[in-house]
Amino acid sequence: MATTYQMDERRVVERRNPETSLEGAGVWLVIPCYKVKALILRVIDKTPPWVEGIVCVDDACPERSGDFIAAEARDPRVVVVRLKQNQGVGGATLAGYAEASRRGGRILVKVDGDDQMDLGYIPQLVAPILLGEADYAKGNRFTSISHLRNMPYVRVLGNAALSFAAKVSTGYWNIFDPTNGYTAIEASVAKQVMQKRVSRRFFFETDLLYHLGTLRAVVRDVPMPARYGEEVSNLRIGGIIGPFALKHARNFFQRVLGQYFVRDFNVATVELIFGALFLLFGVGYAAHWLSIREGNQPASPGRVMAAALPVMIGVQFMLQAINFDVLNVPSRPIHPYLRTIERMEAEVDA
CATH class of the missing domain: 1.10.287 (Helix Hairpins)
Known part of the structure; x- marks a missing residue:
């Protein structure tokens, strides 16, 4: 059974320090931007006021998302990073981590720019890190049947299969829904991850878990419902099955060799x-x-x-x-x- 963690904002603040609030926690938002021009301003507008900064990464977007955000966004917390070449969701996220860390971010929350993720769950996501109980937290849509009502059956089956493969290849047997891109990471851990060869494309979230495993970082799941709106996915299931299987097999053998024959x-x-x-x-x-x-x-x-x-x-x-x-x-x-x-x-x- 997956280990989950859920806590409301009030309890997080009380257990951390009764005299402080989430405003001093150093939470920064990292948003990879690629073909999300129509929805990105909604995400920025919904960002809670206690989030200290918002890093929007223009991943060589053909819609020139960076220029659009710089011209239209009215939130003073917004910082735009422009990548000269498209690096995929992983490359854009790591670039956002680097910028947010450089500006003093302590907890880096990654969300997509397509308004698919409910920003009201940020307190639950950062809670395990704030309480010193985890280094990395991620969403899990499989903790309740009610959370899956809006998820297509094909995605349910596909995510279930990918979840088992990820357990084997990463060693995190206590988590589920590895492709969930709604995540939070502690900045010092993010700096360690940025030194590794993490996959830059759609395998990013799972490969990141593998590299977190080599660091012996603690990962926690946070329950949240599946949410789908006007976004258009760039992922094609038929084109990733083969490459994903090979990458899972590679990570599994590398993990076993490193974990049980090299480091221990x-x-x-x-x-x-x-x-x-x-x-x-x-x-x-x-x-x-x-x-x-x-x-x-x-x-x-x-x-x-x-x-x-x-x-x-x-x-x-x-x-x-x-x-x-x-x-x-x-x-x-x-x-x-x-x-x-x-x-x-x-x-x-x-």
């Missing part, structure tokens, strides 16, 4: 090694006997057990390794540690 060596490593050896021996022995047997010669009970027993033992080892992996989800946030390092480096430079 633990009981799951032993289970993986012996599980693979027993499986290979059992399957290899059976294949060898089938290749040398004469005609329809039946296998003796001893030969059957010599092949079946290693396979069964190997499967048990693999299941134990999977169980260890499921329980090995990061649980201690890293951003307090990263912030301390930043302060120490600033003092040294001073």
Whole structure:
């Protein structure tokens, strides 16, 4: 079951500090802009007053979104970043993270510019980070059947399949709905992510989770309903199934190698090694006997057990390794540690 987190704005403020408000939390909005000229001003107008800044990233938009926002937006918090070449949603988001962090943002909330995301959920999204219980929070539309009423059935099935694949490839077995683009990240963690080779296109949200996993960052789901309006998706399901499957497989093997053979060596490593050896021996022995047997010669009970027993033992080892992996989800946030390092480096430079 996915771990979720939901808290109203009042409780966040009370538990953080009764004398402060969300206005001092350093929350900045990052909005990638590509073919959203008709809707972007609605998103800006709906931004809560306690959000300190709004970074709109013109991702080489053919509608010249950046110029349009600069000319039409009346909110003084708006900052426009223009990219010379289209970098996809991932590239635009990372550029927005960099600009918001440079201007003092501490919690960076990424939303789309198509008015599909309800900005009223920002307090719930930033709550786990404000309380020091997570480094990254994301929306999850699958926590209630009522939240899925407006989602097409094809998207429900597709997101469910992608969610399981993401659990396997990222190691975050406690989350769901990995393609949800409504997210919040602590700025010091975002700086670490920006140093990695995160996918710039539609695989961005899932690949970001993979790289957060390599940092051992804590991720939390926040329940919110699916919402669809006048937006036009640039995503074509048929064109991403193959590439997504390959990228999930690549991330899975890289994660297992890095997590259990490079950065650590633990009981799951032993289970993986012996599980693979027993499986290979059992399957290899059976294949060898089938290749040398004469005609329809039946296998003796001893030969059957010599092949079946290693396979069964190997499967048990693999299941134990999977169980260890499921329980090995990061649980201690890293951003307090990263912030301390930043302060120490600033003092040294001073």
